[in-house]
Amino acid sequence: MTASKALRALREAIVLEHLESENEHEYDTAVGAFDHPRCEIVATGQVFDGRAEVAGYYARVRDAFPDQRSTLVELHHADDAVIVELELRGTHLGSLRGEEPTGQAYRVRTTAFFVFDDARLVGKRVYGGQVGRPAALGA
Numbered sequence: 001m002t003a004s005k006a007l008r009a010l011r012e013a014i015v016l017e018h019l020e021s022e023n024e025h026e027y028d029t030a031v032g033a034f035d036h037p038r039c040e041i042v043a044t045g046q047v048f049d050g051r052a053e054v055a056g057y058y059a060r061v062r063d064a065f066p067d068q069r070s071t072l073v074e075l076h077h078a079d080d081a082v083i084v085e086l087e088l089r090g091t092h093l094g095s096l097r098g099e100e101p102t103g104q105a106y107r108v109r110t111t112a113f114f115v116f117d118d119a120r121l122v123g124k125r126v127y128g129g130q131v132g133r134p135a136a137l138g139a
Contacts, residue, residue, distance in 0.1 A: 007118070007119060008077050010119050011077070011082050011114070011116055011119065011121075012075065012077070012082060014033055014082075014114075014119075014121050015033075015075070015082045015084065015114045015121075016072075017029070017033060018030050018033040018114070018121070018124075019070060019072065019084070019086075021033070022058075022070065023069045023070060025062055027055060027058035027059070027062065028055075030058060031051060031054050031055050031058065033121055034054070034121045034122065034123075034124075035117070035120035035121055035122055036050070036122055037049075037050060037051050037053075037054035037055075038050075038054070038122065038123040038124070039054050039057060039123070039124045039125075039126070040123065040124070040125045040126065041126050042125060042126060042127045043126075043127070043128065044097070060096050061096065063094040063095075063096075064092065064093065064094040064095060064096035064101070065090040065091065065092060065093065065094070065096075066090075066091070066093055066094070067089075067090050067091050067093075068088065068089070068090030069088075069089055069090065070086040070087065070088050070089075070110075071086065071087045071089070072084060072085075072086060073085040073086060073087055073109065078113075080115060080116055080117070081113045081114060081115050081116060082113075082114045082116070083111065083112070083113050083114075084111065084112050084114070085109060085110075085111050086109070086110050086111070086112065087107060087108070087109055088106075088107070088108050088109070088110050089105070089106065089107045090105070090106060091103065091104065091105045091106070092104055092106065108128065109128060110126060110127065110128030111126075111127045111128055112124055112125065112126045112127070113125040113127070
């Protein structure tokens with residue numbers, strides 16, 4: 001296996017473990033996948049930087065969408081990122097940003113860029129949804 005194939009395989013394994021830990025609500029593992037945790041929710045302009053902020057964000061997501069799960073639709077490699085398209089499902093049962101919970105189930109497509117510095121995961125940038133819709137509230 002060439003160095004670039006090995007690096008791609010390592011990055012993909014990190015992303016897949018991160019996504020599975022989110023689905024299992026093992027947020028310590030999800031946060032631990034980052035060399036320096038940083039999540040950006042593009043639709044809302046929110047940035048969570050550092051272990052405490054990202055862990056706090058995940059705690060709020062768990063409370064707002066306790067049954068949220070993602071299913072991998074596509075995975076692509078870029079020079080400094082792994083890009084995933086996900087189908088996100090869950091029920092909006094709590095407040096993430098002060099909004100009233102709708103109690104409604106949702107299913108949306110979203111895209112996340114997992115940004116790497118060599119083999120180190122240094123950021124996650126989530127795209128999709130509209131402000132006020134579950135995809136924009138958390139992924």
